[in-house]
Amino acid sequence: MQIDLLPRERSTATLNLLILLGSLLAGLLAISVVFALNGVNPALAIFSIFKGSFGSWYGIKETITKAIPLILIGSGLALAYKAKFWNIGAESQLLVGAIFSTWVGLNWGPHLPAIVLVPLMFLAAFIGGALWGMVPAVLKIRFGINEVISTLMLNYIAAEFVKFLVVGPWKGASKGGYPYTDDLPAAAILNQFPYSRISPVLLILAVTGALILGWLVYRSRFGYEIRVIGENTYAAKYSGINFFRTLVVLMAISGGMAGLAGAGELMSIHHYLSYPDSLSAGYGFTAIIVAWLARLNPAYTIVSGLFFAGIVVGGDAIQISMGMPAATVDIFNGMILVFLIMGDFFISHRVRIRLGRTVDA
Amino acid sequence: MNRILCLEMRGISKSFVDVKANRDINLTISSGEILGLLGENGAGKTTLMNILYGLYRPDDGEILVNGEVVKLRNPKDSMRVGIGMIHQHFMLVEKHTVLENIALGYDEAPFFFPQRTLRKRIWELSAQYGLDVDPDKPIWELSAGEQQRVEIIKALSRKADLLIMDEPTSVLTPQETEELFDILRKMSSGGHSVILISHKLEEILNICNRVMVLRKGLLTGEARIEEVDKGKLAVMMIGRQIAAAYPKADINPGDVVLEVTGLDVDSDRGLPAVRHLSLQVHRHEILGIAGVSGNGQQELVETITGLRQPLSGSILMKGVPLDHADARKAHTLGITHVPEERIKYGIVPNLLLYENSVLKRHRDAPFSSWIQMNYGAIKDHAGKLVDSFQVDTPSINVRVKNLSGGNIQKLILGREISGGPELLVAAHPTYGLDVGATEYIRKQIIELRDSGGAVLLISEDLDELFMVCDRIAVMFEGRFMGQVTPESCTVEEIGLMMTGSTIQEE
Ligand SMILES: Nc1ncnc2c1ncn2[C@@H]1O[C@H](COP(=O)(O)OP(=O)(O)OP(=O)(O)O)[C@@H](O)[C@H]1O
Ligand SMILES: [Mg+2]
Numbered sequence: 001m002q003i004d005l006l007p008r009e010r011s012t013a014t015l016n017l018l019i020l021l022g023s024l025l026a027g028l029l030a031i032s033v034v035f036a037l038n039g040v041n042p043a044l045a046i047f048s049i050f051k052g053s054f055g056s057w058y059g060i061k062e063t064i065t066k067a068i069p070l071i072l073i074g075s076g077l078a079l080a081y082k083a084k085f086w087n088i089g090a091e092s093q094l095l096v097g098a099i100f101s102t103w104v105g106l107n108w109g110p111h112l113p114a115i116v117l118v119p120l121m122f123l124a125a126f127i128g129g130a131l132w133g134m135v136p137a138v139l140k141i142r143f144g145i146n147e148v149i150s151t152l153m154l155n156y157i158a159a160e161f162v163k164f165l166v167v168g169p170w171k172g173a174s175k176g177g178y179p180y181t182d183d184l185p186a187a188a189i190l191n192q193f194p195y196s197r198i199s200p201v202l203l204i205l206a207v208t209g210a211l212i213l214g215w216l217v218y219r220s221r222f223g224y225e226i227r228v229i230g231e232n233t234y235a236a237k238y239s240g241i242n243f244f245r246t247l248v249v250l251m252a253i254s255g256g257m258a259g260l261a262g263a264g265e266l267m268s269i270h271h272y273l274s275y276p277d278s279l280s281a282g283y284g285f286t287a288i289i290v291a292w293l294a295r296l297n298p299a300y301t302i303v304s305g306l307f308f309a310g311i312v313v314g315g316d317a318i319q320i321s322m323g324m325p326a327a328t329v330d331i332f333n334g335m336i337l338v339f340l341i342m343g344d345f346f347i348s349h350r351v352r353i354r355l356g357r358t359v360d361a
Numbered sequence: 362m363n364r365i366l367c368l369e370m371r372g373i374s375k376s377f378v379d380v381k382a383n384r385d386i387n388l389t390i391s392s393g394e395i396l397g398l399l400g401e402n403g404a405g406k407t408t409l410m411n412i413l414y415g416l417y418r419p420d421d422g423e424i425l426v427n428g429e430v431v432k433l434r435n436p437k438d439s440m441r442v443g444i445g446m447i448h449q450h451f452m453l454v455e456k457h458t459v460l461e462n463i464a465l466g467y468d469e470a471p472f473f474f475p476q477r478t479l480r481k482r483i484w485e486l487s488a489q490y491g492l493d494v495d496p497d498k499p500i501w502e503l504s505a506g507e508q509q510r511v512e513i514i515k516a517l518s519r520k521a522d523l524l525i526m527d528e529p530t531s532v533l534t535p536q537e538t539e540e541l542f543d544i545l546r547k548m549s550s551g552g553h554s555v556i557l558i559s560h561k562l563e564e565i566l567n568i569c570n571r572v573m574v575l576r577k578g579l580l581t582g583e584a585r586i587e588e589v590d591k592g593k594l595a596v597m598m599i600g601r602q603i604a605a606a607y608p609k610a611d612i613n614p615g616d617v618v619l620e621v622t623g624l625d626v627d628s629d630r631g632l633p634a635v636r637h638l639s640l641q642v643h644r645h646e647i648l649g650i651a652g653v654s655g656n657g658q659q660e661l662v663e664t665i666t667g668l669r670q671p672l673s674g675s676i677l678m679k680g681v682p683l684d685h686a687d688a689r690k691a692h693t694l695g696i697t698h699v700p701e702e703r704i705k706y707g708i709v710p711n712l713l714l715y716e717n718s719v720l721k722r723h724r725d726a727p728f729s730s731w732i733q734m735n736y737g738a739i740k741d742h743a744g745k746l747v748d749s750f751q752v753d754t755p756s757i758n759v760r761v762k763n764l765s766g767g768n769i770q771k772l773i774l775g776r777e778i779s780g781g782p783e784l785l786v787a788a789h790p791t792y793g794l795d796v797g798a799t800e801y802i803r804k805q806i807i808e809l810r811d812s813g814g815a816v817l818l819i820s821e822d823l824d825e826l827f828m829v830c831d832r833i834a835v836m837f838e839g840r841f842m843g844q845v846t847p848e849s850c851t852v853e854e855i856g857l858m859m860t861g862s863t864i865q866e867e
Contacts, residue, residue: 219736221729228720231709237668238698238706239721240689352434 008350016347020295023343027336034331038324045318049332052317053310059317061196065269067309068198068206069094069261069283074290074305075210075298076257082217082296083230083250089136089151090258091284092158093129095276097259098266099162100128102170102181102273105266109185117187118201118267125263126256132158133255137247155284159276166273181273190268199268206264207302209257214299216253226250258284282330286312289337308333364552365443365522366427367391373422375408377763379755382408383419384578390523395545395555397565397586399598400575401795402767403753406558409575410525413556414446415439445521447512449528449766449793450704453500459483460496463515479518486517490547491540504655506537513544524548525556528766530564531792534653534821542568560767560795562591574598599797607803607828610811614831615644618784618815619665619696624674626660634660636839637674642784647806647816649830651823652859657839658819659701662788665817666698667691679783692721695783699773699790701819707773710762714754715743717761718776750775751798767793771802778805785809788819803829823852837861 032042053063073090080087101121109117136150163179172182190199217223225246229236236243265279266272273279290308294300315329370388374381382405390396398406411417413424415433423430426442433439436446453462464479471478483496492510500508509529516524530538545555545568559565565572566586574582574597582597595603619642626635634657642648652658663669665676667688676683678694691698700706708717719728719739727738743757750771754764761769770793778785790806791799806829810816820826826833827847834844835858842858 219734220732221723221734222732224716224723224729224734227712227716228709231711232705234706235709235720238688238700239723240667240687240692242689 008346008348016295019343019346020293020340022346023339024336026342027339030339031332031335034335040322040324045322045324048318048321049311049314052314052321053312054314059310059313061193061198062313063306063309064203065197065309066281066283066312067305068202069265069280070287070290070309071206071210071301071305072261072264073258073283073287074294074301075213076254077287078291078294078296078298078301079213079217079226079257080250080254081230081291082223083226083247085137085140085230085247085250085254086148087133087136087151087251087254088148088288089133089154089284090254090287091280091282092151092155093132093255093258094262094265094280094284095158095162096132096262097125097129097256098262098273098279099165100259101125101263101266102184105184105188106170106182109188112187114187117185118190121188121267122205122260122263125259127259129259129262130252130256133251133258134248137251141244141247162273162276162279166275170273172272175272179275183272184267188267189271190264192268197269199264202264202268205260206305209260210298210302210305213253213257214297217298222246222249258287281312286333289333289340292337292340311336365392365554368444368523368554369425369428370409370413371423371425373409373412373419373424375405375412375417375419375421379759381578383412383575385422386575386578386580388573388580390554390556392522392552392554393549394571395549395557395569397569397572398556398558398575399560399562399565399572399594401577401598401753402771402793402798403765404575404795405578406575407527407765410446410527410556410558413439413444414525415444440519440521443520443522444525445516445519445523446525447509447516447527447529449531451505451508451512453508453511455501456499458497458499459494459503459511462500462511463496463518467518482518483514486514489551490517490544492544504537505532506534506540509533509537509541510544517548522552523554523556525558527558528560528793529557530559530561531789536653538564560793560799562594562796565594566591595796598795603796603800604804607807609807609831612645612811614646615813617641617643618679619817620675620677621665622675622677624661624664624676625672626657626664626669627672628657628660634839635664635671638840639674640834640841642815642817644813644815645810646832647810647818647830649826649833650817650819650836651821651826651833651855652836654821656836658788658836661836662698662701662786662817662819665691666696666786688721689724697721697777697780697782697785699777699785699787701788703770703773708761708769711760713757714747714752714759714761714764714772715740715757717772718743718746718757720776722776722780746772746775746779749779751801767795767798770794771798774802774805778802778809781809781812782814784815784817786817786819789821790818791820791822791825823855826855827852835859 028046035042035045053059073094077087077090101124104121104124132154135154136147139145139150140147166179166181170181172180174182190201192199217226225241228239228241229243229246261283270279286308290301290304293304293307311332312329315332318324319326319328368390370386373383373386375383386409400406408417412419415435415438424433431442460476460479463483464475467479480496486492487494492514494507494510529541533541549555557569569586571585572589572594573580592602621638621640624635624638625633628634638661650658660669664671667683667686667690670686678696681694683691683694709720719742723729727735729735740757746752747754747757752768752771754768774790791802794802806816818830830847832844832846833855835842835855837859
């Protein structure tokens with residue numbers, strides 16, 4: 001048997017889609033092995049996951065609820081990754097956004113009507129996420145510090161800071177010793193569709209946000225410059241693109257989107273700031289895969305966000321019904337990311353496998 | 362494996378999505394021959410050679426070595442039968458030494474002390490063919506000519522009998538070209554065969570035994586070298602003679618456009634590259650800079666176009682100082698730039714042709730407003746560029762990396778010339794262009810000058826400089842050895858100045 005790797009000479013949209021589906025399938029197969037090793041029937045487990053998320057009204061509503069932060073964050077990450085700026089820090093940008101909007105909510109909330117307060121809190125969250133996102137961009141351009149390291153480290157800093165706030169200065173008087181802030185005033189709380197946890201405002205925000213970022217990447221001047229930077233930094237230099245300004249703005253948007261997700265979770269679901277892991281459930285990391293599955297087109301995160309939200313919801317369901325450990329969902333997502341990235345290789349290469357011996361020269 | 366006595370490609374065809382790159386091509390080469398492969402940009406030369414090297418598979422046809430069919434599925438297969446290829450862009454690991462680069466993929470080294478065997482082999486090959494390199498130098502310290510020799514040793518150490526060279530001389534100085542040809546002659550008398558792609562007809566006449574001409578993917582002509590001359594080759598290639606001279610409007614130079622005074626610039630390695638250099642370029646004037654590459658031309662160009670920070674000195678563009686490395690500012694002041702390393706700087710290979718057609722001009726009207734790109738206007742512009750500069754491409758919606766080398770260059774030239782710049786800084790603008798395109802580009806540069814533009818033309822091709830320029834400055838070790846007009850000077854005198862001797866100015 002002989003295996004040849006050749007550069008692929010042509011690639012079409014259909015082919016790319018097939019490769020995408022192939023990678024997903026391969027990922028599912030690999031996960032099946034994990035399930036089987038745990039003594040669980042893999043077909044049943046995977047079926048249960050998707051039944052849990054898309055098989056009932058309750059599941060669908062929960063899936064949409066969780067898709068919202070994934071779309072907000074994922075579209076911002078797709079934007080950053082287009083410039084090959086590897087932002088792994090969305091989790092902390094989300095937290096800083098939540099901190100900023102909590103501050104606005106608690107301090108100004110009691111005196112303002114919802115119509116003013118809600119936009120202000122979103123704005124504050126965007127600014128918070130943006131500032132936190134700009135730090136690694138500045139560090140990279142001014143001091144050459146690798147953004148993967150800096151964004152990852154900033155995650156810890158932000159998480160510890162939130163913990164400090166909720167057990168220390170911001171600890172709520174009304175919370176009986178729990179590490180929570182006080183509840184946000186009623187004007188800060190977002191309405192939800194009846195019998196669901198979906199906030200219409202957030203849903204609109206996420207969908208329009210993803211579409212606007214999609215426009216930004218493929219239609220705007222800023223997006224053009226981002227793509228030039230991402231594809232060839234020498235050409236970007238040659239064409240006089242301002243790296244500093246472009247990357248700082250880029251990360252402000254990317255971080256700001258994560259900040260919005262933080263405010264959304266706060267104002268729609270939790271109503272007060274609490275421990276980092278209860279606020280976010282790792283959305284900042286799952287969104288990395290969301291961006292990748294969307295092939296770095298922010299608009300497509302609307303679809304890929306729903307898909308991964310489905311896995312999160314379905315994963316929760318089988319944890320309970322089949323007694324799987326909580327890490328199941330993480331393994332699931334990790335496997336899919338690995339296979340998606342491997343799939344990219346087959347977009348640029350093709351493999352020929354021939355069986356039997358061939359006569360060689 | 363026996364040596365290649367005779368290699369035959371039979372009925373080779375190869376199509377890409379919208380292009381028939383090769384159509385039913387037959388090629389034969391026997392031991393000791395040097396075969397020249399000629400053809401317009403995009404004719405399919407590189408594609409045909411990539412097939413022979415196992416990088417592409419033909420849709421149709423077969424390859425025979427010594428009369429037996431061989432299957433070349435990848436470069437490894439080709440190397441095994443004795444085919445080596447040197448691409449125009451060298452494939453060496455910059456940070457590794459010569460020895461380490463040659464060791465990569467060298468199968469015959471023993472497990473213990475592999476260096477000793479390899480060093481001996483390198484030494485033998487160098488002595489045999491006059492391939493002079495220091496095995497312990499890292500690649501990035503080597504000149505283009507030296508890197509090429511490393512590639513040749515690498516191919517020979519893997520027992521290549523047939524060496525394919527794709528436009529090997531475009532990166533070489535005339536001196537290095539001569540050295541390369543000496544090496545090739547030695548190889549051919551030792552029984553190696555060579556396929557040489559080049560757009561320089563003199564070189565083909567000088568070194569080859571036989572030529573083949575491709576046109577639009579078809580084999581359209583074949584001749585023994587004794588039967589042809591430059592004129593006949595041009596006719597075989599483009600169906601007509603080429604211009605021997607380029608008429609220029611009789612206009613005196615106008616106002617100063619670019620004024621450089623006392624410029625000092627360091628190279629990347631921190632060594633002085635440009636030393637206290639001054640120059641002026643006027644409207645209606647083409648100033649040529651002659652010189653062996655590596656004498657500071659690249660650093661000078663990069664400083665003027667805003668890509669490199671000078672140590673001291675001043676650059677005035679129409680009276681406006683250009684003192685920081687700021688490519689954007691250089692562009693807004695009307696400077697355009699055809700870079701020497703065109704694939705690296707001049708294009709974004711993965712973006713589409715029309716997206717590349719406005720690189721650097723993407724902020725100008727009508728291509729974008731303050732926030733939005735105007736892709737309608739951009740596509741119009743790209744279409745016009747492709748038409749007027751005869752860029753051979755199936756459409757403007759292809760990735761630029763799929764264009765042939767010469768067509769990428771035409772696109773860059775079109776982009777930089779077509780806006781009617783105040784100052785065009787062009788480094789080796791006709792490298793890699795076929796004779797027809799070369800003629801067209803030279804005419805365009807002269808037209809730009811006639812219509813009021815200033816041009817700074819960097820070239821090693823003295824004939825080109827003599828045909829096109831109003832004034833020629835010769836650069837050596839970062840300084841000008843003198844400035845002359847083509848009428849008052851001979852090619853020989855300039856050749857002398859390029860090696861560092863000064864002559865009296867007229
Ligand atoms: N990978 C590819 N995908 C699509 N089209 C291709 C690809 N490679 C080459 N082509 C097309 O095939 C044709 C022949 O290209 P090739 O590179 O062989 O030309 P060439 O004779 O080497 O030209 P040049 O002198 O400019 O280097 C061109 O029209 C080119 O656009
Ligand atoms: Mg070519």
